[in-house]
Amino acid sequence: MLNLVQLRYTDTSLFILQRGKTFVYLLVYVDDILITGNDNSSIQRVLHSLADRFSVKDPKELNYCLGIEAHRTVKGLHLCQRKYIIDLLQRYNMLYAKPVATPMASSPKLTLKSGSPLPDGTDYRSLVGSLQYLSFTRLDISYAVNRLSQFMHRPTQEHWQAAKRVLRYLAGTTTHGLFFAAKNNLALHAYFDADRAGDRDDYVSTNAYIVYMGTHPVSWSAKKQKTVARSSTEAEYRAIANTSAELRWICNLLTELGVYIRVIPTVYCDNVGATFLCANPVFHSRMKHLALDYHFVRG
Structure with a gap:
């Protein structure tokens, strides 16, 4: 052996x-x-x-595994979940639904008290759970799925309609997925953002990031932070720490796989305060709770 x-x-x-x-x-x-x-x-x-x-x-040869379809060509590898999407649409009688351009409406924002509670939330929970698995190859629905997951304990009619909107979006994008070109550089870079106090129920910020290897997205996430941020700088800074943690994990994995990244990974930040804090921090009584994140980013 x-x-x-x-x-x-x-x-x-x-x-x-x-x-x-x-x-x-x-x-x-x-x-x-x-x-x-x-x-x-x-x-x-x-x-x-x-x-x-x-x-x-x-x-x-790899062509279908765990609901993910793999299509190999001379140009690269395409991963999608077309069959999984079609089965999901058939299960909820949405296969011939009218497609929409986005998975979630920008307004009004969903809250815990939006609409009247559903008599039985089983279908809602089942649908959101299925969408969570689908987000493995569909990063375009990651934020919508994360948002819908926050109402699984008390789903309402508005939450249910928002979940069905995701299905309508999928009905028009069944073949969308990830394409990994045969030729690609190995430079890692990441983008992130934070929606400070975007949740109207508990005012917790939501941060999201996407990590690219060359032109290929290899990791992404959209989730609420663990604590309430009292400034946009704090919310963005915690998002930097989460993104840096993911980048470090990817670098460790690539190293163990025998793939060495010769260029230092780059994190792109659009918040001036968080950028200055990373470069030249001034720790005082109001910033001590960020010390751990700072040392993690600098390390």
Whole structure:
């Protein structure tokens, strides 16, 4: 049996075999396994070793896994969840719904008390849970899904209509997904933003980021912060810390995969106060709670 070293620091489901310049990567999710590498003979040896101890189906080229469709061309790899979207639309009788241009209306903003409570919120919770899985390849619905997830304990008619709007948006964009070109540079850069006190119920800010490797989005998130920010600088600064944490995790993962980033990752910030704070902080009684985030970003 070949020795596969588990990557315990970044992803506990990822295993790697390295022998000189040969790499084999094995990703496990329950009983589904993805395996790839830069040497076909090494990949075959790993597959034969697994088949000697476990009941393994005949390996096939990656085309569908965990609801994600993979289409490979000479130009690159396209990942989408078209079948998953169609099944979801059929389940809620929205397959032929009139498409809309955006997944969520900009106004009025949803609140906990928007509309009358649903008699039974089971369908709402099921739909939002399905949309959460869909956001793995559809970063364009990440914010809408995060917002809808905040009302799962008490969904209302307005929340339900907002969730159905996401389905209407998906009805017109079933083939959208992620495309990874065969030729791409390895420079990492990230964009982020924060909506200070954007939640009218608890006035907690929402921060979002997207990390690119070259021209490819590789990580994204939209979620509420843990505490209330008393200024836009504080909200943006915490968003920088969250983005920096994600960038550091990606760099660690790439290093363990044998991919080395030669250029220092760049984080783009549109808040002057947060930028100045990162470059030349002045810690006083009102900024001590940001000391941890500051040292994390500088580190």
